[in-house]
Amino acid sequence: MDDPDFGGGADSLVDDYDIIDLLDQLAGHCVSLLAAESAGIMLGDARGQLRAVAASDETAQAMELLQLQADQGPCLDSFSTVAPISVPDVSQATIAILSD
Numbered sequence: 001m002d003d004p005d006f007g008g009g010a011d012s013l014v015d016d017y018d019i020i021d022l023l024d025q026l027a028g029h030c031v032s033l034l035a036a037e038s039a040g041i042m043l044g045d046a047r048g049q050l051r052a053v054a055a056s057d058e059t060a061q062a063m064e065l066l067q068l069q070a071d072q073g074p075c076l077d078s079f080s081t082v083a084p085i086s087v088p089d090v091s092q093a094t095i096a097i098l099s100d
Contacts (some may be wrong), residue, residue, distance in 0.1 A: 020053065020054060022040070023041050023053050023054035024054045024055075024056075026041065026054065027039040027040060027041050027054045027055055027056040027060070028056050030056070031056045034042055037059075037090075038055070038057050038059050038060035038063075039055070039056045039060055040052060040054065040055040040056070040061065040063060040064040041053050041054040041055070041061040042064055042068075042075050042079070044079060049073065050068060050076060050079055051068075052058035052068060063090065074087045086092045
């Protein structure tokens with residue numbers, strides 16, 4: 001298989017590579033590979049608190065931050081249940097978060 005982005009991961013092997021850049025690239029690749037409109041990445045810290053670390057665009061970043069501020073949403077549900085959460089229409093999830 002000839003993948004033009006395959007060699008891009010080699011950059012992350014150097015000492016001074018920025019992990020946030022790598023995560024931003026990962027979010028962008030998720031959009032392409034999964035035919036999604038946008039993607040965000042949250043990671044749990046040592047205390048088990050989620051942190052928004054990367055997003056494919058400003059809309060995804062805002063959605064991630066909104067979930068953290070409201071302490072609810074599909075990312076937090078997935079993290080707490082350790083199960084995938086399907087959200088076919090993110091605008092409906094946003095309405096549910098804002099209405100609580």
